[in-house]
Amino acid sequence: MTLPAAPTDFTLAEARDAVRARKISSRDLTEAFIAAVEDARPLNAFVTETPERALAMAKASDARIARGEAGPLEGLPLAIKDLFCTRGVRTTAGSNILSNFVPPYESTVTQNLWDAGAVMLGKTNMDEFAMGSSNETSHFGPVFNPHRSRALNAKLVPGGSSGGSAAAVSGSFCLAATGTDTGGSIRQPAAVSGIVGLKPTYGRCSRYGIVAFASSLDQAGPMTRTVRDAAILLRAMASVDPRDSTSVDLPVPDYEAALEAGVKGLRIGIPKEYRIDGAPPEIDALWSKGAEWLKAQGAEIVEVSLLHTIYALPTYYIVAPAEASSNLARYDGVRFGHRTAHAHDITELYEKSRAEGFGAEVQRRILIGTYVLSSGYYDAYYLRAQKLRSLIARDFTQAFESCDVLLTPATPGPAFAVGEKTADPVSMYLNDVFTVTVNLAGLPGLSVPAGTTQDGLPLGLQIIGKAFDEATVLRAGRAVELAANFTARPMPWWRAA
């Protein structure tokens, strides 16, 4: 194996193999990433850096490696979305209301990673309570995409809500990162930041200790530079958990082992409803190219129909705010989180703590959720939306009768400029048009970098699979990755000259 020029250029798999073979120590690897994280501060990808903890974890890893006790992710530095509770390390969910919250417990997903030997570099920035598609709703300010357009000088968003994780992986400030995806929050930022993002099947990863947004949609997943890395990280993140009754008691396969099996004979569904008016021609062109790549590798292309696709986003904007308004009722200024200094009675304590603690988009969604659940409106909105959800899920079940996975675009366009879409909530919501269906149906979806716009901005393709068939999704994703040969790397414009 040849070592890359800098340790930060390793993929997760390469770093794992190099550490295991003792070609580099976890300490040296970790120090290189700590320096990269510091260097990248102008991008605002991290809310909290944890260099001391990282070095202590690296030291422990090197000791375990010396004893021959290395875990699957031994000594590998990762970034953690600031939605995962980490014991003793502030966890903010990108919100002012949790800006002083230090969890006394650990999320199951992060515990699984530490048990596998991983090293924590810090907590990544995100849209407040994961509500957003651009990382601009964060209390800690926007994150900037490491990629920039060749045509204009503007700073671009990294997508959202896992924008800090996407930027950190894209810019090589960590080997890989965790994300969460409620309507596209892993796959959309992955696509516009030129990395791989996987939302697993609902129930594959435990939600315990992940700050809740919309509990029937939320799912954690890996954000990585390669499909292989996503396979490695998902295996370590996934588990059945007595603390999450919706986590599923199914064995976690060795996703990496099945990765190179190829797509010969695989049936790839192309859902015609994903061809939307107003999408840039390069999205359609990339999608066609993706189908040709898979066909050339022996897959069979099948046209399928997902009839209710256009209703997915409006359905989501009933279901998700309804669940959010309920989940976010716990932030009351009493037991944890921000408390107003200006309350005269208990009602004022609630109302002002929440008004001061929540940002504009979160307040908007709490109000929508409260409205659609309020007396007299429940049937017209929430119940109708849950019926639509059944129809959307049924579309997928029927489509999978004639294909094994689906191929779609990941986003309706590339990264956009900071501030470009903040004025109109609905135009921002449309970023998730291709990803949100998957959450409503609980299925796995993978975004793979597959090409660029003519100005050099990354674009992704999405592979959607059957429930708990991440192995086939990753295998098809690997085939796309091989054919696309995506090599666009960001220029480090953020470094001091």
Place this chain on the structure above:
Amino acid sequence: MSVDKDTVRRIAKLARLALDEGRVEPMARELNGIMAWVAQLDEVDVEGVAPMTSVVAQSLKMRADEVTEGGTADALMENAPGGEDHFFVVPKVVE
């Protein structure tokens, strides 16, 4: 159906969110924009369709009714913005 200013005030009260009077009108406008867009769901015939109640085919797991965790009062109080001993302190509730 449109969201008027009184509705915004009512749901803000239900959601326990203090809303400055100056923000009521813009919020009504934003919510109307979103709800008008959501209204396209009305064109779908959902007669006889069962609402989704479980995301993946799985019945809710049961476990023995026994204490598995607890006794962590100190940890629970660590983040309390107003706390004395093992009590959360709030403004006077009963006159």
